[in-house]
Amino acid sequence: MNIVIVGHVDHGKSTLVGRLLHDTGSLPHGRIEQVRRNCERAGKPFEYAFLIDALRDEQAQGITIDAARVFFRSARRHYIIIDAPGHVEFLKNMISGAARAEAAILVIDAREGVRENSRRHGFMAAMLGIRQIVVAVNKIDLVDFDEESFAAIHEEYAAFLEEVQVAPVAFIPVSGRFGDNLVTASPRTPWYGGRPLLQQIDALDGAGPETEHALRLPVQDVYKFPVRGDDARIIAGTITTGRVAVGDEVEFLPSRKRSRVRSIEGFNVPPAREAAAGSATGVTLTEELYVRPGEVMYRVGEAMPEVGITFRANLFWLDRNPLVRGRRYLLKLATTRVTVHVKEIVQVLDADTLERTRAKQHVGRHEVAECVLETHKPIAFDLGTDAELVATGRFVLVDQYEIAGGGIITEFLSDLSESLREHVRRRYYAWMDGAVTGGERAERYGQRPCLVVLTGSVHPLLVRVARDVERELFAGGGNVYYFGLANLASGLDADIAREHQSSSGETRDENIRHLGEIAHFLTDSGQIVLTTVADIDGYEAETLRILNQPNEMLVIRVGVDRHGVRADLVLPPGLSPEEAAAAVCRKLRVRADVNAQSAASAPPPA
Numbered sequence: 204m205n206i207v208i209v210g211h212v213d214h215g216k217s218t219l220v221g222r223l224l225h226d227t228g229s230l231p232h233g234r235i236e237q238v239r240r241n242c243e244r245a246g247k248p249f250e251y252a253f254l255i256d257a258l259r260d261e262q263a264q265g266i267t268i269d270a271a272r273v274f275f276r277s278a279r280r281h282y283i284i285i286d287a288p289g290h291v292e293f294l295k296n297m298i299s300g301a302a303r304a305e306a307a308i309l310v311i312d313a314r315e316g317v318r319e320n321s322r323r324h325g326f327m328a329a330m331l332g333i334r335q336i337v338v339a340v341n342k343i344d345l346v347d348f349d350e351e352s353f354a355a356i357h358e359e360y361a362a363f364l365e366e367v368q369v370a371p372v373a374f375i376p377v378s379g380r381f382g383d384n385l386v387t388a389s390p391r392t393p394w395y396g397g398r399p400l401l402q403q404i405d406a407l408d409g410a411g412p413e414t415e416h417a418l419r420l421p422v423q424d425v426y427k428f429p430v431r432g433d434d435a436r437i438i439a440g441t442i443t444t445g446r447v448a449v450g451d452e453v454e455f456l457p458s459r460k461r462s463r464v465r466s467i468e469g470f471n472v473p474p475a476r477e478a479a480a481g482s483a484t485g486v487t488l489t490e491e492l493y494v495r496p497g498e499v500m501y502r503v504g505e506a507m508p509e510v511g512i513t514f515r516a517n518l519f520w521l522d523r524n525p526l527v528r529g530r531r532y533l534l535k536l537a538t539t540r541v542t543v544h545v546k547e548i549v550q551v552l553d554a555d556t557l558e559r560t561r562a563k564q565h566v567g568r569h570e571v572a573e574c575v576l577e578t579h580k581p582i583a584f585d586l587g588t589d590a591e592l593v594a595t596g597r598f599v600l601v602d603q604y605e606i607a608g609g610g611i612i613t614e615f616l617s618d619l620s621e622s623l624r625e626h627v628r629r630r631y632y633a634w635m636d637g638a639v640t641g642g643e644r645a646e647r648y649g650q651r652p653c654l655v656v657l658t659g660s661v662h663p664l665l666v667r668v669a670r671d672v673e674r675e676l677f678a679g680g681g682n683v684y685y686f687g688l689a690n691l692a693s694g695l696d697a698d699i700a701r702e703h704q705s706s707s708g709e710t711r712d713e714n715i716r717h718l719g720e721i722a723h724f725l726t727d728s729g730q731i732v733l734t735t736v737a738d739i740d741g742y743e744a745e746t747l748r749i750l751n752q753p754n755e756m757l758v759i760r761v762g763v764d765r766h767g768v769r770a771d772l773v774l775p776p777g778l779s780p781e782e783a784a785a786a787v788c789r790k791l792r793v794r795a796d797v798n799a800q801s802a803a804s805a806p807p808p809a
Contacts, residue, residue, distance in 0.1 A: 206404060207285040209328070210310030211320040215341040218250060219310060219379030220273055220284055226386045227401065229275035279405045284308075306335035306372075306407050308400070313352055313376070314345045317360050325360075326552065326571050329367045330517040331597065332588040332611050335407050336364065336371045339400060343376040343383060343392065350394040373403050413480035416591040418445030419508070420500040421537035422455070426485065437468050437485040438494060440538060443594035445502065446479040447486065452503040455494045456583035457510040458740060460767065461503065462488040493738075493765035497539040499583040499595060508583040508595060513546065513617040516576055517587075518566075518610030522602055525565035526572070532607070536598040539582050542712055543600070547575040566608075573613075579712040581619045581742050587611025619742055623749040644729030648682040652726040654751045655791070658739040658768065659761035664780060665735040668761060671784035673733055676791070683731040686721065688714050715743050719750025726754035731791070740766040757794070759787055 208216045224230050242250075273284040285304060307328045311321050328336055338360060346352040357374045364371050375384055376392050377400055383389035384399045398406065423440040447453065447464060454461040467475045468485040478484040486500075501507050520526045526545060534543040551560045552571045566572040587596030588611065599609040617625075645651050655672075657665045669685050676683040691714045718734060725732045736743065739758070748756045760770040761783055772790045774783050 204280055204306065204404075204407070205283045205285065205304045206306045206308060206407075207304035207328075207333070208308040208310060209324040210341075211312070211315070211318040211324075214310045214312040214315065214318075214321075215379045216310045219308075219339060219341055219377065219385070221250075222379045222382050223284075223385050223401070224273065224275055226382050227275055227277065277401055277405050282404070304331070304333055306337070306404065307333050308337050308339055308404070310339050310341045311356055311360065312345075313340050313343045313349075313356065316356055317363070321360065322363060323569065325364055325369065326367055327519055329364075329369045330519055330571055330610060332593065334369060336369055337400070337403055337407075338371050338374045339377045340374060341377055341379050344378040344381055348376070348383075348389075348391045350392075353395075372407065373397055375400050375403060413444045413591075414446050416444040416480075417505040417507075418447055418451075418453075418500070418502040419443045419537075419585075419592060419595050420447065420484075420486075421539070421595065422494055422496050422498045422500060423538045424496055425494065434491075435466075435487040436491060436493075437487055438500070439468075439483075439485040440500075441483045442478060442480050443537065444480050444592060445505070446477060447484075447500075447502065448477040453486075453488075453500050454503050454507070455492070455498045455500050456508055457581040457742065458494060458498055458766065459510075460492045460494060462490040462492055465489045495740075497537075497541070497582070499537065499539075506592075508585050508592075509615045510581050510583050511615050511618045512579070512581050513575065513577045513622050514584070514612050515549070515614035515616060516574055516598075516610045516612050517571065518574060518600070518608050519571050520566045520568060520608040522605065522607035523568055524602065524607075525567050526574075526600070526608060528564045533601040534576070534578060534582075534598055535601060536582065536584060537595050539584075541582055542579040543576050544579075545574055546577045549573040549575060575616065577622065579716060580746075584612050586613060586615075588613060619745060620749065623746060627749060627752055641727070641729065648729050650681055650729075650731060651755070651794075652729050652731060653755040653757060653794075654722045654726055654732045654734065654747065655757050655759060655787070656739065656744070656747060657733070657735045657759050657761060657787070658737065658770075660738055660763045660765060661761075662735065662737040664783075665737065665761055667780040668783045668787065669733045669735050671780060672787045672791075675784065675788050676731065681731060682729060683733065684725060685733045686718075686725065687735050688718060691717055691721075715746055716750070719747045722747065722751045722756075723754070726751060738765050739768055741768050744768050757790070759790070 208220060210216050225235060275282055275284070307324075309321070309324060309328070311317060325336070338357075340353050340356050343349075343353065353374070353376045361371060361374070375397060376395050377384045378389075379385070383391055384395065386399060386401045388399050389395075397403070420440045420442045422438055426437045426439060427434065428437070447467065449464050449467060451464045452461065453464060465487045467478050468487065469475065469482075475484075478486075499508055518526075526532075526548075528545050528548050531542050531544045534541050548563050548566060549561070550573050551563050551566055552558075552573075563572075566574075583595070585592035585596040587593060589596060593611075597609070597611050599606050601607060641652075657669050659665055666687065669687070673683050673685040688711075715736070718736075722732050722734065736747075744758055757771045758768060759772045759774065760768070761774045761778070762776040764770070764773075772787065774786055778786070
């Protein structure tokens with residue numbers, strides 16, 4: 204069981220954990236004697252915190268900087284205790300430490316009482332979906348084991364947790380220094396009738412072994428090793444939950460490509476029959492599928508992830524520059540890397556006053572917010588409130604190459620089609636038509652406008668075919684224009700990668716959306732628009748199709764199909780550019796004839 208221990212700086216988290224290790228006999232042989240000798244040489248008193256504060260900066264400054272992971276076991280189970288920083292400057296480290304926790308121990312100094320980070324950490328635990336919180340009122344010895352001091356903190360902090368909709372499991376008076384109520388009940392707190400800390404965390408509900416949950420394998424990369432004598436594509440990643448075996452039927456999201464597992468591979472080890480959560484592994488499939496890093500593999504028949512582009516999220520902002528409504532960031536969720544923009548800031552919560560501010564345009568540093576985020580392409584995810592599938596429900600936001608915030612997805616809102624169609628509806632209502640109608644343009648040019656997308660795996664061939672088609676249609680009197688993604692990348696979208704630090708994947712997402720909007724302008728002017736998109740996938744094709752509405756779009760595949768996109772014309776590999784261009788022109792002429800016949804037979808408008 205993963206438990207994060209949090210609290211305000213100097214409230215004694217590391218000391219409490221160090222003493223817990225000592226009292227449960229979990230320390231390596233000779234460790235405590237070694238730390239005592241180090242303290243003597245440094246001329247400082249021994250502290251149990253030094254047992255886990257391994258970083259030199261921490262021992263010099265007396266604060267926890269990193270999130271230390273401590274392993275121990277009780278009579279019931281194994282634990283990982285994550286000692287997270289309490290200092291306000293290291294909240295980023297605290298969130299990363301809490302990201303995999305199933306429960307939290309929140310430490311409050313009995314003498315200092317509830318402080319601002321006590322509230323912040325309670326907020327963050329709630330935001331991260333941690334619902335099992337044990338409050339340890341530490342240093343009870345410094346108030347002479349006074350029941351009234353404990354009761355005052357209990358009342359104040361319980362009211363705070365109720366406001367953030369968290370029901371604490373227990374409040375326990377403890378002394379990390381002397382070990383009171385850590386492993387056994389202390390005779391110095393006869394007024395406390397609850398369990399000691401160790402018994403209390405033993406009583407918490409664990410999510411169970413990760414191997415028993417639904418399979419999630421976020422795809423990290425795809426490899427081929429020709430030296431093996433085959434062309435098998437090894438789809439590699441780390442299994443976050445569940446298990447996979449040879450013969451399992453699996454599906455990849457968001458592409459929805461499905462196959463069966465042919466083999467399970469490991470680096471420099473014999474093939475296995477099965478792999479389980481925590482394994483960095485690879486699988487080959489009975490059918491050769493082209494999947495991309497960032498997709499999530501699950502086993503058919505088990506709970507499947509959500510697939511969408513718009514979702515509600517709780518997030519905590521850490522950067523000095525505020526999170527701004529409408530601005531783009533890079534979202535990282537498991538192996539997914541995608542551009543996201545802040546569609547709406549629903550409310551911002553002040554962790555100290557519990558004041559809720561609605562309709563704000565920004566989220567400041569250390570503020571908690573409920574937001575609506577929209578990615579530029581569909582992603583697969585689980586809800587971060589699901590304790591069994593947290594790895595695919597929690598994310599971070601990156602700004603200027605730095606992690607600037609993090610949070611959990613709390614609700615699926617819409618998929619790609621819903622979001623784009625809503626955009627097209629808004630565009631339609633705001634659109635200002637000119638004095639010339641589409642019908643008049645079609646009559647003048649002798650053609651019906653459309654977007655023609657040529658796709659395949661050899662981009663230079665696609666460009667050559669598109670240019671040949673453009674030349675032939677133009678020579679025949681057609682109003683036609685070739686517009687490629689390269690025109691966007693070097694023109695309208697030249698600043699995308701620089702401004703948003705996008706990888707080539709995020710830049711392509713932006714290019715596709717902008718291409719769809721530009722295609723709509725051009726087809727609305729009555730033109731046939733030719734473009735080339737190498738290895739277009741289903742979601743990219745759907746994006747272009749919807750954004751180009753109400754005009755038609757044709758997909759023409761030249762050569763190998765990597766992503767199973769439905770094509771209006773399929774040209775086999777091996778055709779010369781001239782042969783491929785002639786076939787495309789024939790398809791467009793047939794389309795023009797069919798449209799002309801349909802228009803001639805249609806009844807006159809009412």
